[in-house]
Amino acid sequence: MLRQLRSELYRLVRRWMPWIMLGLIVVIAFVFYFLIWVSVNAQIQAVKSGTIPAPPGGIAPLEQTLRQIAPDRVAQLGVGIVGGLGSVMLIVFAASHVGTEFGWGTFRTLLAHGASRSGFLVSKAVSLVLYAIVFMIVGTIAAIAASYAVSAAAGISVGGSVDLPGVARVAAKTGYTFLPYMALALAIAVWSKSAGAGIASGLVVYFAEGLVAGILVSLNKDYAQIVNWGLSRNASALTRTSGGPATQDPTASTLPDPTQAAIVLAVYCVIFLALAYWRLRTRDVTVGG
């Protein structure tokens, strides 16, 4: 099984897609910080010059918003940016990482050279987790660098330094919430033998389930007892405790307990991987996979 993982990693580091995604998250972190500064600063200048009317409370809320780009706020803004876009990118990557093996017919080649089905799944899952860790580390470092660079350019005091342990804790929790979505995309890719189906299913569940859960709880908080067993509410429960974007959620008081949320997400990961394994084990591999 270790040989399969080594072979998997050998191939992974030679593929363009993971490198492009890492490059993208670095660029995106800088672009977002820059755009926030440019747009908020433009509003402040417009209010000051009287071009637009001052919002309630004057320019203080705008300056407060601008303060979010400071390094001591990376745990909220920076990790939030990386988490928001990273989740989508990692769902796409997870489905592609597995689904292309069937499209290219390489799953069959691997098995013909002695790879086991369980080894295939484990090596895929482990390499995805490793990649998600690297992705979050790179994205978070990029966010920190962007925060320092844009804060300096904006003339915001960078006296308050980054709380590295705090940022690492938030990034770890955020990254953890990606895993069940990645496992779902992997399982669908295995069942359908298609990267496209894995991507579509993963993204639909990611966006639609959260939306539906939010609407239901907004309508009646009793629905929380049901939707709190879904992915999005448990993911929100973890990111809420980490001070991420979910703190703005008006239904936050109905979110599950963070520990329970972490366990529920882990159970989902196990279920999705077990379903994928069951399908791999019982399927005859003819053409492709």
Add this chain to the structure above:
Amino acid sequence: MTVQPHEVVLRTTGLVKRFGSITAVDGLDLEVRRGEVVGLLGPNGAGKSTTIGMVLGLITPTAGSAEVLGRDVRVRREDALAGVGAMLEVTAFYPYLSGRDNLAAVAILRGGGALTPVDALLTRLGLAQRGGSKFRTYSLGMRQRLGIASTLLGDPALVILDEPANGLDPAGQREIRELIRELAGENRGVLLASHLLYEVEQVCDRVLVIKKGKLIASGTVAEVTRGGGSFFEIVVGDKRRAAEILRGAGVKEIRETPTGLDVVADPERGADLNRALASAGLYASAIIPRASSLEDVFLELTEPEAPSAPPAS
């Protein structure tokens, strides 16, 4: 571990595979020994690839077993396949990797590391110049060569080649035939599934002909073609009378041809047939001994059954 010269490296026993109501492989018994090349022949859909799939553990048999070096593939798949190098009919590798990196990835998978002679294999298969090119840029022939190279990683006792000459030019086909014989010379067993009967005739020590998943003929090429029968092409004017005379001389199978008759008989009976015709006053223009080729026998063995007559109303 001591290597026995003629050790059985592959044995299937009563191998059966059913897909729903279709029986793809029906009780197949076969053996491949070290140092021999065994050809697996059959028309499209005969069950060749399904058989190979079961040997490699890609397809689960409905019944029966496949053993590589005495290890049951279903029970000890990884141990069993450690001794097998296999190239499937559709050669698939990672398009974004070079040929060299694809081989290295397989070498790591098989437990080899940096010491695996990937470059030597590329050279052996004539890919040294293009080893660094991406697999997606390879021609069909180059892909086949890379597939064959991958089978040699890990010093396998059994090499399985499914249509290895697909897409190769005549010179490439000859190289592959020579390589197959070399593999047998290195004391490996080779199972070769091919549609190129000439290729099989050239390189195989034994052939197995399957039809609808059943073994219908097996033996050396000579034995199998003998089963198809040697015959004489007799050029003669009065075909009807010649046929009567020859039947009287004990010939059982006679086919009419545009120029005379094809007469199935042992090769040494040529003089007898000539004498029988001449003594009846009928002189053949030519009596030419012919031997059935593997292709003749294959076509005869695997020809579709004639459709049954509709029931009488």
